[in-house]
Amino acid sequence: MPAAFCIFCDIVQGKAPASFVYADDRVAAFMDIQPVNAGHLLVVPRAHASHLADLDPHTGGHMFRVGRELAGALGASGVRCEGVNLFLADGEAAGQEVAHVHLHVIPRFRGDGFGFRFGPDYGFVPKRDNLDQTAAAIRKALEN
Numbered sequence: 001m002p003a004a005f006c007i008f009c010d011i012v013q014g015k016a017p018a019s020f021v022y023a024d025d026r027v028a029a030f031m032d033i034q035p036v037n038a039g040h041l042l043v044v045p046r047a048h049a050s051h052l053a054d055l056d057p058h059t060g061g062h063m064f065r066v067g068r069e070l071a072g073a074l075g076a077s078g079v080r081c082e083g084v085n086l087f088l089a090d091g092e093a094a095g096q097e098v099a100h101v102h103l104h105v106i107p108r109f110r111g112d113g114f115g116f117r118f119g120p121d122y123g124f125v126p127k128r129d130n131l132d133q134t135a136a137a138i139r140k141a142l143e144n
């Protein structure tokens with residue numbers, strides 16, 4: 001349980017208002033109150049998990065399945081939706097603003113003005129040796 005106030009815990013427990021589109025025993029999905037575009041949804045686990053590392057992996061898989069279903073529903077709902085982004089920010093440096101894991105399901109359309117802003121080194125193409133070294137470091141971390 002979180003030690004501090006958590007708005008997403010309050011929402012899934014019915015203590016704070018939200019406009020729900022889906023709920024089951026593990027996750028709930030509702031409208032983002034500050035949408036990138038109309039129809040922007042959040043999928044959250046019912047059990048508090050601040051970050052991905054705290055999230056039960058089966059619940060994480062279920063969040064993705066529900067996000068996939070919602071992406072299909074958006075396209076059939078009449079919401080302007082020519083494409084969908086699934087986006088999860090893990091950690092403040094990645095843009096996470098609420099410390100309760102949440103998967104964004106964002107309807108997109110051409111010219112909506114939303115997008116990633118790349119850093120100054122984005123155009124740099126690393127050499128294969130560099131990619132291989134980084135891959136080896138990540139493989140090693142997976143073994144631990």
Ligand SMILES: [Zn+2]
Nearest residue numbers: 006009048100
């Ligand atoms: Zn929470």
